[in-house]
Amino acid sequence: xxxxHGPSVIIPAVARAVKRLDGRDVRYLxxxxxxxxxxxxxxxxxxxxxxxxxxxxxxxxxxxKPAVALRRGKGTSLWNAIEAVxxxxxxxxxxxxxxxxxxxxxxxxxxxxxxxxxxxxxxxSWPTLKGITAVLDVGANVTSDAEQLVExxxxxxxxxxAVHGSTKPTIGLLNVGSEDVKGHEEVREAHKLLRxxxxxxxxxxxxEGDDIAKGTVDVVVTDGFTGNIALKTAEGTxxxxxxxxxxxxxxxxxxRMGALLALPSLKRMRARIDPSAINGGPLLGLNGIVxxxxxxxxxxxxxxxxxxxxxxxxxxxxxxxxxxMERLDAAIHAAPEAETVA
Amino acid sequence: xxxxHGPSVIIPAVARAVKRLDGRDVRYLxxxxxxxxxxxxxxxxxxxxxxxxxxxxxxxxxxxKPAVALRRGKGTSLWNAIEAVxxxxxxxxxxxxxxxxxxxxxxxxxxxxxxxxxxxxxxxSWPTLKGITAVLDVGANVTSDAEQLVExxxxxxxxxxAVHGSTKPTIGLLNVGSEDVKGHEEVREAHKLLRxxxxxxxxxxxxEGDDIAKGTVDVVVTDGFTGNIALKTAEGTxxxxxxxxxxxxxxxxxxRMGALLALPSLKRMRARIDPSAINGGPLLGLNGIVxxxxxxxxxxxxxxxxxxxxxxxxxxxxxxxxxxMERLDAAIHAAPEAETVA
Numbered sequence: 001x002x003x004x005h006g007p008s009v010i011i012p013a014v015a016r017a018v019k020r021l022d023g024r025d026v027r028y029l030x031x032x033x034x035x036x037x038x039x040x041x042x043x044x045x046x047x048x049x050x051x052x053x054x055x056x057x058x059x060x061x062x063x064x065k066p067a068v069a070l071r072r073g074k075g076t077s078l079w080n081a082i083e084a085v086x087x088x089x090x091x092x093x094x095x096x097x098x099x100x101x102x103x104x105x106x107x108x109x110x111x112x113x114x115x116x117x118x119x120x121x122x123x124x125s126w127p128t129l130k131g132i133t134a135v136l137d138v139g140a141n142v143t144s145d146a147e148q149l150v151e152x153x154x155x156x157x158x159x160x161x162a163v164h165g166s167t168k169p170t171i172g173l174l175n176v177g178s179e180d181v182k183g184h185e186e187v188r189e190a191h192k193l194l195r196x197x198x199x200x201x202x203x204x205x206x207x208e209g210d211d212i213a214k215g216t217v218d219v220v221v222t223d224g225f226t227g228n229i230a231l232k233t234a235e236g237t238x239x240x241x242x243x244x245x246x247x248x249x250x251x252x253x254x255x256r257m258g259a260l261l262a263l264p265s266l267k268r269m270r271a272r273i274d275p276s277a278i279n280g281g282p283l284l285g286l287n288g289i290v291x292x293x294x295x296x297x298x299x300x301x302x303x304x305x306x307x308x309x310x311x312x313x314x315x316x317x318x319x320x321x322x323x324x325m326e327r328l329d330a331a332i333h334a335a336p337e338a339e340t341v342a
Numbered sequence: 343x344x345x346x347h348g349p350s351v352i353i354p355a356v357a358r359a360v361k362r363l364d365g366r367d368v369r370y371l372x373x374x375x376x377x378x379x380x381x382x383x384x385x386x387x388x389x390x391x392x393x394x395x396x397x398x399x400x401x402x403x404x405x406x407k408p409a410v411a412l413r414r415g416k417g418t419s420l421w422n423a424i425e426a427v428x429x430x431x432x433x434x435x436x437x438x439x440x441x442x443x444x445x446x447x448x449x450x451x452x453x454x455x456x457x458x459x460x461x462x463x464x465x466x467s468w469p470t471l472k473g474i475t476a477v478l479d480v481g482a483n484v485t486s487d488a489e490q491l492v493e494x495x496x497x498x499x500x501x502x503x504a505v506h507g508s509t510k511p512t513i514g515l516l517n518v519g520s521e522d523v524k525g526h527e528e529v530r531e532a533h534k535l536l537r538x539x540x541x542x543x544x545x546x547x548x549x550e551g552d553d554i555a556k557g558t559v560d561v562v563v564t565d566g567f568t569g570n571i572a573l574k575t576a577e578g579t580x581x582x583x584x585x586x587x588x589x590x591x592x593x594x595x596x597x598r599m600g601a602l603l604a605l606p607s608l609k610r611m612r613a614r615i616d617p618s619a620i621n622g623g624p625l626l627g628l629n630g631i632v633x634x635x636x637x638x639x640x641x642x643x644x645x646x647x648x649x650x651x652x653x654x655x656x657x658x659x660x661x662x663x664x665x666x667m668e669r670l671d672a673a674i675h676a677a678p679e680a681e682t683v684a
Contacts, residue, residue, distance in 0.1 A: 129582060139518060142526050176481060176570040184484050184567060209574025213582035225526060226568050228518040230575040232551025237579040240471060240555035244614060248607040255607040261600030262591055269590040
């Protein structure tokens with residue numbers, strides 16, 4: 001029921017996902033208003049056999065405060081979808097609904113894997129010159145200590161492997177320079193832990209802001225404040241340049257003619273930075289798979305979010321995370337304690 | 343002598359600046375190897391009458407550590423240029439040299455205006471849909487408390503007015519959302535100070551990463567860690583999209599023909615995001631004007647950095663800053679002190 005469009009986009013998205021995931025045994029629990037869902041299902045062809053509708057009377061509105069969602073959320077479609085993950089009826093949940101409510105309900109029902117994490121981290125799949133780089137956290141944890149930054153590395157690595165198909169993802173830690181002495185205490189400490197913790201991944205050290213779009217590494221780790229600002233700054237820059245470009249290509253008859261000739265190439269270019277193709281990021285750090293779709297996603301975009309959940313569920317994602325978390329725990333306890341001053 | 347090219351670019355840049363600043367009484371002290379400077383001067387026409395060469399035997403290398411520059415910097419061209427500001431022989435210094443050394447020597451010789459600032463802040467002039475937005479700090483102060491963030495606002499406002507010609511610049515504080523409760527403690531406290539401090543500028547509250555390129559405000563304030571990463575992320579994104587665009591417009595004969603037709607418009611577009619046109623940012627917070635040019639700047643770019651210094655020197659920049667700094671001081675001392683627990 002979530003997102004800007006509800007079942008009118010979600011159900012066609014399910015139909016797309018069914019096609020895209022053909023050959024994989026994926027089935028769908030659809031939570032929400034049964035009549036509305038059935039009506040949409042009737043118009044998308046033969047997918048009903050893979051779907052089961054779970055009726056719910058109520059929904060959480062897109063502008064509901066997370067605290068209200070927690071208090072009055074029970075029995076809503078969003079709540080029921082997460083509960084199905086908790087009870088093992090579903091291997092993962094996908095929602096285009098209210099982000100704050102989704103986080104709060106997921107955290108309440110599924111609990112965080114690690115006590116250090118205040119709330120789930122959000123990962124962005126970022127198109128680069130070399131493919132897709134996973135950047136996290138992009139919004140949930142406003143301050144992050146060294147241990148949390150290492151947890152982001154662990155979760156981002158497992159995500160990149162499960163969803164973007166890398167076999168040995170490379171990890172970088174976002175900083176303002178590449179020397180060991182650069183940056184604030186948290187990043188320097190995380191750098192040390194990542195180098196010395198014996199993790200099962202390929203840590204490459206510090207990277208800078210321009211390394212993201214270069215695709216220097218597969219996973220870029222940062223705190224939620226910096227990550228959110230980097231992501232939105234990049235979106236703003238991309239829109240700025242697209243606007244200038246559009247203005248340039250429609251300025252006068254010669255330019256318009258030129259644009260027309262170059263149109264097929266320009267369309268192929270657009271496909272490389274199509275937001276639908278990278279829609280869907282898991283809420284990381286939960287005991288269970290919950291994928292957030294952009295609220296305004298179209299059917300193609302939401303189908304991609306479904307694929308992210310299916311890829312995660314089919315992978316050894318949770319085990320990879322668990323193994324590296326054990327190493328982190330060992331590394332932290334092996335470190336000499338700070339002296340206590342009486 | 344600084345930058346990637348030394349006098350072979352700096353002297354032609356002076357010649358450009360002389361033309362651009364025609365009618366304003368600007369004269370030039372040129373610090374460095376006299377023979378090399380005179381040779382370059384001979385080939386740029388009639389500017390020697392406005393220039394005075396101050397010979398120095400030594401230079402600070404581009405890769406010299408700041409600590410070394412401080413120890414052995416005396417008598418180098420960079421040192422002498424800053425010293426001329428200190429002694430009042432020059433109204434400002436412009437350098438394309440080693441950034442760390444320039445900061446360290448400037449701080450030593452000119453001292454910081456405010457004891458709170460660890461080192462000078464760097465301001466970036468950012469092209470936006472509406473003009474130029476000043477973003478600071480973009481690199482020097484890795485952590486910034488609320489008071490420092492307010493100081494950035496004060497200095498950025500005076501800079502925007504002096505250099506980009508706004509009469510009443512608008513200020514925004516970079517955050518991960520627009521509500522008062524968003525962000526970490528430092529930004530929330532700075533937000534309160536900026537709203538209630540009675541400053542002589544137009545504070546508009548929190549802005550997000552995508553507001554920078556939109557040009558929502560004239561001055562965007564943030565700590566040096568976030569600002570540096572935002573700037574480099576934007577540069578990376580711009581390069582990424584330009585690369586895709588170039589690939590698209592050279593893919594096959596039809597696209598190439600189209601690009602050719604649109605070329606004049608595309609060139610006009612490039613001019614809007616030409617780095618030379620925005621080169622030169624002052625080191626803010628010093629008792630004196632020091633402008634840093636990009637090391638790789640061409641003559642047009644370095645001429646722009648000279649114009650920045652001339653604009654600052656001709657403005658009431660220092661007085662504006664001093665007045666608002668007094669207000670900040672009053673606001674901080676008016677605030678009730680935290681209770682002391684025995």
